[in-house]
Amino acid sequence: MPVSVLLCEGEDNGPDVRLLHAILRGTGVQVEPSGGKDAFAGLIRGRRRQNPGVCGLVDGDFPRDPGTWAEATDPGPRRWTVRHGEKRLVLGWMWRRKEVENYLLDPDVLARALRWDAAAKSRYVVQLERVFDALSHVTAARIALTCCAPRRNRLETQVRLDATKEELAEELRKKADTYTERARLDKDRLLQVFERHVPDCLTGGRFRQHALEVFAGKNILAKIQSTPGFAFDPMLKRQPELEERILDALERDAEPHSWLPEWAALRSAVEAWMPAPETEATSAGA
Structure with a gap:
């Protein structure tokens, strides 16, 4: 049997659930929130005992090994796997981008939802580059924290969004000193x-070239809303209203999955999936 239930992060009527409802409309897949990422893998495996067609979709997040990150040309979602003995168990997929907010801030999505003309879309893209400039060092710091985090102990990667490079380095030192009390x-x-x-996240860097995929969408939105001098559409300063406008436009559209190649690819991946044996060998990351 194909996917019958797709679990995602977030809560009932949250943006994750509503976006996936729109993208997967007509496939017969039931979208349900899992609440959060903690224990998500165990939840899927437990549900599969009664229904083999249960899969999950998680945020992309910062990878532990960013060596090949953001270099893929395939718009399809990454497979989400976990270790199971010497093999890996496929639980579902990971968003290609860092988190759902990255999609809601995409120029093509906003232009369609807010009915921008070409000039308005162009102005947004220019201003967005200024936001990326402001978040370059922040993103490098958060990537570093993810790369170095102990595998068995949760590490908070949030840092001050207005910190300079020097201040971020000091914040990393303090986090390391504090965290080492519990784990190395x-x-x-x-x-x-x-x-x-840092160079990867600055203008011309490999991560900066894919900033709307790599940089945290929540950080981008926070900068847009809190930094004076950015000439953004006033709607972008009002997050609940902005999300509602975008999601309402998607829900009204006949083919919302066609708005972005990534959404169409996710829909295709979900429709094509079939349960595999309990474990299968794969090179995909956890």
């Missing part, structure tokens, strides 16, 4: 990884 976090390596990925 190599301060020197953390700072080295931060320095190594």
Whole structure:
């Protein structure tokens, strides 16, 4: 049997659920919220005992090994797998982008939902680059924290969005000192990884070239709303109203999955999926 239930992060009537309802309309797939990522994998495996057609979709998040991150040309979602003995169990998919907010801030999505003309869309793209400039060091710091985090202990990657590079380095030192009380976090390596990925996040860097995929959508939205001098459409300053306008437009559209290649690819992946044996070998990351 194909996918019958797709679990996602978020809550009832949240943007994740409503976006997926729109994208998957007509496929027969039931979209349900899981609440959060904690214990998500266990929830799917438990549900599969009664229904093999249960899968999950999680945020892309920052990867532990960003070596090939953002280099894929295929718009399809990444497979979400977990270790199961010597093999990996496929649980579903990961959003291609960092989180759902990245999609709601996409120029093509906003232009359709807010009915922008070409000039308005162009102005947005120019202003968005200024936001990326402001978040370059922040993103490098958060990537470093993810890369260096102990695998068995949760590490908060949030940092001050208005911090300078020097202030971020000091914040990383303090996080390492505090965290090492519970689990080892190599301060020197953390700072080295931060320095190594700063150029990747600056103009011309490999992550910056895919900023709307790599940079955190929540951070982008926070900068848009809190930084004076950015000439954005006033609607972008009102998050609940903005989300409602976008989601309402998607729900009214006959083919909302056609708005972005990634959405069409996700719909195709869900429709094509079939349960595999309990474990299967795969090179995909967890």
